[in-house]
Amino acid sequence: MQHTPLITTIVAGLVLAFVLGAIANRLRIPPLVGYLLAGVAVGPYTPGFVADAAIAMELAEIGVILLMFGVGLHFSLKELLSVRAIAIPGAMAQITVATLMGMGLAWWMDWSLSAGFVFGLALSVASTVVLLKALEERRLLDTTRGRIAVGWLIVEDLAMVLALVLLPALASLLGSADGDTSARSAIGFREIAATLGITLGKVAAFIALMLLVGRRVIPWLLQVISLAGSRELFSLAVLVIGLGVAFGSAELFGVSFALGAFFAGMVLNESELSHRAAEESLPLRDAFSVLFFVSVGMLFDPTVILRDPWPVLWTFLIIVVGKSMASLLIVLAFGHPMKTALVISASLAQIGEFSFILAALGISLGLLPTEGRDLIITGAILSIFTNPFCFALSDRFASWVKRRNTIKVLEAGESLQQHPPAIDPGLRTQLSNHAVVVGYGRVGSMIAEGLAGTGVPVLVIEERHQLAALAREHGMDVISGNGVKAALISAANLGEARWLFVAIPNGFEAAQIAAQARRLNRELPIIARAHSDAEIEHLKKHGANHIIMGEREIAHGMLDHAFGGGLYCNTPHAA
Numbered sequence: 131m132q133h134t135p136l137i138t139t140i141v142a143g144l145v146l147a148f149v150l151g152a153i154a155n156r157l158r159i160p161p162l163v164g165y166l167l168a169g170v171a172v173g174p175y176t177p178g179f180v181a182d183a184a185i186a187m188e189l190a191e192i193g194v195i196l197l198m199f200g201v202g203l204h205f206s207l208k209e210l211l212s213v214r215a216i217a218i219p220g221a222m223a224q225i226t227v228a229t230l231m232g233m234g235l236a237w238w239m240d241w242s243l244s245a246g247f248v249f250g251l252a253l254s255v256a257s258t259v260v261l262l263k264a265l266e267e268r269r270l271l272d273t274t275r276g277r278i279a280v281g282w283l284i285v286e287d288l289a290m291v292l293a294l295v296l297l298p299a300l301a302s303l304l305g306s307a308d309g310d311t312s313a314r315s316a317i318g319f320r321e322i323a324a325t326l327g328i329t330l331g332k333v334a335a336f337i338a339l340m341l342l343v344g345r346r347v348i349p350w351l352l353q354v355i356s357l358a359g360s361r362e363l364f365s366l367a368v369l370v371i372g373l374g375v376a377f378g379s380a381e382l383f384g385v386s387f388a389l390g391a392f393f394a395g396m397v398l399n400e401s402e403l404s405h406r407a408a409e410e411s412l413p414l415r416d417a418f419s420v421l422f423f424v425s426v427g428m429l430f431d432p433t434v435i436l437r438d439p440w441p442v443l444w445t446f447l448i449i450v451v452g453k454s455m456a457s458l459l460i461v462l463a464f465g466h467p468m469k470t471a472l473v474i475s476a477s478l479a480q481i482g483e484f485s486f487i488l489a490a491l492g493i494s495l496g497l498l499p500t501e502g503r504d505l506i507i508t509g510a511i512l513s514i515f516t517n518p519f520c521f522a523l524s525d526r527f528a529s530w531v532k533r534r535n536t537i538k539v540l541e542a543g544e545s546l547q548q549h550p551p552a553i554d555p556g557l558r559t560q561l562s563n564h565a566v567v568v569g570y571g572r573v574g575s576m577i578a579e580g581l582a583g584t585g586v587p588v589l590v591i592e593e594r595h596q597l598a599a600l601a602r603e604h605g606m607d608v609i610s611g612n613g614v615k616a617a618l619i620s621a622a623n624l625g626e627a628r629w630l631f632v633a634i635p636n637g638f639e640a641a642q643i644a645a646q647a648r649r650l651n652r653e654l655p656i657i658a659r660a661h662s663d664a665e666i667e668h669l670k671k672h673g674a675n676h677i678i679m680g681e682r683e684i685a686h687g688m689l690d691h692a693f694g695g696g697l698y699c700n701t702p703h704a705a
C-alpha cells in the first residue's frame with residue numbers, strides 16, 4: 131500500500147469522513163465534526179491506519195483554492211469595496227487585540243516576546259474554509275453580514291501574506307536585538323521596510339493585473355470555450371482558471387493561493403458564464419473542503435490536552451471567547467446592528483490553515499517553541515469543533531434580541547406605518563385588496579412592477595436580502611424571508627388580498643405556499659409558475675388555480691416572433 135499514498139489518503143480520508151459525517155448528521159450534529167474525527171482516526175496519533183499528512187494538507191489547499199474561487203464568483207468589486215469601511219479597520223483592530231491576548235498567555239507561560247508575537251498572530255486569523263462553509267450553509271454569503279465577514283477575511287488574508295514575508299526579517303531583527311547593537315537594529319528595520327514595500331508592491335501589481343487584464347481575458351477565454359460546446363472542456367477551463375491563477379499569483383507575486391483564487395473568481399463574476407462556472411466547480415469544491423477537515427484532524431495529538439490542560443483551555447478561550455467578544459464590540463462600535471455583529475463574531479471564533487502555516491514558519495525560524503504549534507493545532511481543532519455551536523448560540527441570542535426589540539416597539543405604541551418597509555414576520559401588513567408576489571427575481575420583479583404601474587398595492591415576499599432591499603427601493607412593501615414559512619404567509623394578510631402570484635422556480639415550495647394560502651382564503655386567485663407538467667399537476671393539487679409554465683411561454687414567444695405575432699395568440703397559455 132505504501133507506494134500509493136495519494137490514493138490511500140484520498141480514499142481513506144473520504145470514506146471515513148463520509149461514514150462519520152453521515153453518523154454525525156443522523157445524530158443532528160454538524161457533519162464537519164464527523165470529518166474532523168475521521169482525520170483524528172487516520173492520523174498518526176491514533177492506532178491503526180495512518181494516512182499521509184503532507185499529502186492531505188496539499189489536497190486541503192486545493193479545497194481552499196476552490197472555495198475562494200467560488201466566493202469570488204459571488205462577489206463583485208463594488209461589493210468588496212462597499213464593506214471596506216468596516217472590514218479594514220475591524221480586521222486590523224481584531225488582529226491587534228487577539229495578538230495581544232496571545233502574547234499575554236505566552237508571557238504567562240514564560241515564553242519570549244517573539245514567541246508570544248507569533249503565537250498571538252496565529253490565534254488572530256480565522257480559517258477560510260470554516261468561515262465560508264458556515265456562511266454558505268446558512269445562506270448568508272449574499273447578505274450584508276456575509277459580505278462584511280468575507281471582506282474581513284480578505285483583509286486577514288492580506289495581513290497574513292505580509293506576516294509570512296515579514297517574519298524572516300523580523301527574526302533577524304529580534305536576533306540582533308539580543309546583541310543590542312543599534313546599528314544592526316537599524317539594518318533590520320531597513321530590511322523590514324524594504325520587504326514590506328516589495329510585498330505591498332507585488333500585491334498591488336497582482337490586483338492591478340487582474341483588474342486590468344484578467345477582467346477581459348478570463349471571461350473572454352471562458353466565452354470562447356463555451357462556444358466549443360464541450361461540457362468537459364468548459365469544466366476544465368473553470369478549473370484551469372481557478373487553480374492556475376491561484377498558483378501563478380503565489381509563484382509570481384507572493385500572494386496567497388486563496389487570495390489569487392478569490393480574484394480569479396471575482397473577475398469572472400461580471401460575465402454571464404459565472405453561474406455555470408460556479409456550478410461546475412461545486413462538487414470538487416465540496417470534496418476537497420472535506421479533505422481540509424480531515425487533514426486538520428490528522429494533526430491533532432489528543433494527549434496534549436492531558437499534558438497541558440491549562441494552556442490548552444486558555445488558548446481555546448482566547449480563540450472562541452476573546453476574539454469573538456473583540457469583533458462583536460468592534461462591529462457594534464461601527465454602528466452595525468447586533469445581528470451583524472453576532473454573525474461576524476461567530477464566524478471568526480475559530481482558527482485554521484493560516485495559523486498552521488504561521489506556526490510552522492515560526493518554528494523553522496526559531497521564534498516559536500514546538501509547544502506553541504501543539505497549542506495552536508489543539509486550539510484549531512477544538513474551535514472548529516465548537517464553531518457550529520457558536521453559530522447556534524448567536525442565532526438564539528439574535529432572536530432573543532429581536533423579540534425584545536419587537537416588544538419594545540409595540541409597547542412604545544409605534545404604528546407599523548412608521549416602519550412600512552421592514553415588516554417583521556411577527557407583524558401583519560396593513561395592506562388590503564393588494565397583490566402578494568412571492569419571489570422578486572426575474573419573474574416576480576416584472577409582475578410586481580407591472581402591478582405597481584397600474585396602482586395596485588403590492589406586497590413582495592423574497593428571501594434574498596439583496597433583492598428584498600431592491601424591492602423596497604422600488605417602493606414596495608416587503609417581507610423578507612422564505613415564503614414557505616407559515617408566519618410569513620399569515621403576515622401577508624391573504625384573507626383580504628386580491629391575488630397571490632407565486633413566482634418562484636421551485637415547484638415543491640410553490641405548492642406548499644399555495645396550499646397554505648388556500649387554507650387562509652378559499653376564493654383567492656393563486657397564479658403560480660411551473661417548469662414541467664409534473665409541477666403543474668402538483669401545484670393544481672395544492673390549490674393553485676392558474677399555472678403558467680415558463681418554458682411553454684418561451685416557446686410561444688419565439689414562435690410569435692418568427693411569425694410576426696398572430697399565429698399562436700389563440701393557443702391556451704395557462705394550464
Ligand code: AMP
Nearest residue numbers: 569570571572573592593594612613634
Ligand atoms: P427568478 O428565477 O430569477 O425569477 O428568481 C426567483 C426568486 O425567488 C429569487 O430571487 C429567489 O430568491 C426567490 N425565492 C425562491 N424561493 C423562495 C421562497 N421560498 N420564498 C421567497 N423567495 C423565494
